[in-house]
Amino acid sequence: MGILEVKNVGKRFGGLQALSNVNLTVEENSVHAIIGPNGAGKSTLLNCLVGKLIPDTGSVMFDGQSVLGRKPYEINQMGISRVFQTPEIFADLTVMENMLIPCFAKRDGSFRMHALESMMNEKDIVGKAEHMLEEMKLIDKRAMHAAAMSRGDKRRLEIAMCLAQDPRLLLLDEPTAGMARADTNNTIDLLKQIKEERNITIAIIEHDMHVVFSLAERITVLAQGTPLVEDTPDKIKGHPKVKEAYLGETQAA
Amino acid sequence: MLGLEKRDTLLLIVVACLVTFAPILLNPFPADSSMAQFNAGYPDLMQRFVIFGIFAIGFNILFGLTGYLSFGHAAFLGVGSYSAVWMMKLLTMNVIPAIALSVIVAGLFSVLIGYVSLRRSGIYFSILTLAFAQMSFNLAYSVLTPITNGETGLQITLNDPRILDGAGAPSYPNLFGAQMNEATTLFFGGWSFTFSVGYYLCAVIMLISFYLAIRIFRSPFGMMLRAVKSNQQRMNYTGLNTKPYTLAAFVISGMYAGLAGGLLASMDPLAGAERMQWTASGEVVLMTILGGAGTLIGPVLGAGFIKYFENIFSKINKATLEGWFAFMPDGIEEFFVAIIYPFVGKGWHLTLGLLFMMVVIFLPGGLVEGGQRIGKMFRRRDRKSSDAELSAAQQRQVPPAE
Numbered sequence: 183m184g185i186l187e188v189k190n191v192g193k194r195f196g197g198l199q200a201l202s203n204v205n206l207t208v209e210e211n212s213v214h215a216i217i218g219p220n221g222a223g224k225s226t227l228l229n230c231l232v233g234k235l236i237p238d239t240g241s242v243m244f245d246g247q248s249v250l251g252r253k254p255y256e257i258n259q260m261g262i263s264r265v266f267q268t269p270e271i272f273a274d275l276t277v278m279e280n281m282l283i284p285c286f287a288k289r290d291g292s293f294r295m296h297a298l299e300s301m302m303n304e305k306d307i308v309g310k311a312e313h314m315l316e317e318m319k320l321i322d323k324r325a326m327h328a329a330a331m332s333r334g335d336k337r338r339l340e341i342a343m344c345l346a347q348d349p350r351l352l353l354l355d356e357p358t359a360g361m362a363r364a365d366t367n368n369t370i371d372l373l374k375q376i377k378e379e380r381n382i383t384i385a386i387i388e389h390d391m392h393v394v395f396s397l398a399e400r401i402t403v404l405a406q407g408t409p410l411v412e413d414t415p416d417k418i419k420g421h422p423k424v425k426e427a428y429l430g431e432t433q434a435a
Numbered sequence: 436m437l438g439l440e441k442r443d444t445l446l447l448i449v450v451a452c453l454v455t456f457a458p459i460l461l462n463p464f465p466a467d468s469s470m471a472q473f474n475a476g477y478p479d480l481m482q483r484f485v486i487f488g489i490f491a492i493g494f495n496i497l498f499g500l501t502g503y504l505s506f507g508h509a510a511f512l513g514v515g516s517y518s519a520v521w522m523m524k525l526l527t528m529n530v531i532p533a534i535a536l537s538v539i540v541a542g543l544f545s546v547l548i549g550y551v552s553l554r555r556s557g558i559y560f561s562i563l564t565l566a567f568a569q570m571s572f573n574l575a576y577s578v579l580t581p582i583t584n585g586e587t588g589l590q591i592t593l594n595d596p597r598i599l600d601g602a603g604a605p606s607y608p609n610l611f612g613a614q615m616n617e618a619t620t621l622f623f624g625g626w627s628f629t630f631s632v633g634y635y636l637c638a639v640i641m642l643i644s645f646y647l648a649i650r651i652f653r654s655p656f657g658m659m660l661r662a663v664k665s666n667q668q669r670m671n672y673t674g675l676n677t678k679p680y681t682l683a684a685f686v687i688s689g690m691y692a693g694l695a696g697g698l699l700a701s702m703d704p705l706a707g708a709e710r711m712q713w714t715a716s717g718e719v720v721l722m723t724i725l726g727g728a729g730t731l732i733g734p735v736l737g738a739g740f741i742k743y744f745e746n747i748f749s750k751i752n753k754a755t756l757e758g759w760f761a762f763m764p765d766g767i768e769e770f771f772v773a774i775i776y777p778f779v780g781k782g783w784h785l786t787l788g789l790l791f792m793m794v795v796i797f798l799p800g801g802l803v804e805g806g807q808r809i810g811k812m813f814r815r816r817d818r819k820s821s822d823a824e825l826s827a828a829q830q831r832q833v834p835p836a837e
Binding site for chain 1 (some may be wrong): 650664669674
């Protein structure tokens, strides 16, 4: 049994059947990629996993517990962190503050009234945040406003914020979309390093085949709202159905 | 000191000094000079400065930190006033129970309004709070007359029970016998300075409120509130429930408003429904934005600025203007008076409106940003070119303060 079990999930938007009969199992400590052409339902599926959308049918189990009907913050507290297509960070806050917030969320849960406590007395939290920034090579930017950082650094920060919560499952929604080749390669290296150093499962939605084949251990191909095939990268590369539905198109383009 | 960083401690000390010496600082002109009408150092006005300062400090905790723009905060001010007057009617003329009750009642009231209004954000939140406040205002005027005494306003009378007060107790709001309107006036040559009990009580409470606000701003909770303003989506996906955070901020600012209302009633024991009207809610928004939303000292400056305009600038009448321009030939004098007259006296709203527009357009950070820019200009001039490059490098690295 995997850490994430998606069974018979279906979702309809008006006349459009966005997802139908999606079955997916993500094994613990693996890197699982979900690929598919535009409109295949990848983002809809991801939104069903994190509580942004509730599927019409089927079930989503994380670590033996259903996530359906739970709010996004509750699902996050269960151990699922999400990285967005465009980095979602606290742009008006400093890099250090961006890092402190998930550390507090991890320790104190979804709400705590610490209105009169001083940041100076939170040595363990500050230490943890500094450690994370050091690990992500962002420590020299700690006093900077997050909005002023480059796209690549914002992505690094967002990933660091997710990792600060020690999630069991990290969901990445096209983490290299719109990035230059060098930044893309940096992100690949970063994710590889995270995979090696941490006890973590990664599920990744990606358009860039270079990223997918450098990272994934298993790949699910989604087309028109249903999984077409699921296998190892090597098998997927040569799979005729996949070529027809997806790879052929992108390579031609 | 007091669990604050150096910069904040310094700010608190500066504010404390200004507030303590306000009766002297605000009376720079001799009492019999023609400029005496610009003296703001009389107790009634100084009390308004600090009370509305408290109101704006509290409003800023909600608006400045979370970005939720409430258009109904005057309702809490009014509720606080009514509670305080009732306490003085029923229990005692001592202001401590009155102020305590006004904070508690305003807090409970804001839990109710906040819980409903915070289901929406942005303009819908503003409209909901506005609707609640107008509802309260109209209820106070009509249906709730037994509690609020309708149009006349709630007042204290000689027949009130006041069960805790003995026969010889003072009949004016007091602090353990020291009446709020007691004052000593000192004369130095042509100058006169009035020190009143009421003002110093308000000043002490304002300093405590200001200190608490600094603590809230610098706490992890304050950081969470700024995070709510910055990106609610990221908050949710970082496992944080934004609702209790915003509700807590709303209730805290409601309690500040209640405190301000209670103090208003303690200085002058009557409460009227007009205190809850939407114009009063709008005024605190103006104060906060004019001074600088999200900054510590901004709302206090804004409150002082607007109250000064309302009470001093509005008193310049045609005769005063004619006095000023008397040195000019007749025709030109009339011309100048005619041009300036619409902007002063009863036209003070026009000047305030123009100033407000200029601040919003040219100084989005309010008066505080203006002060920072002036400070920077001077610092640059001091350094000259020798280390201009160094300062430029520093600016690139250090983010702008607040």
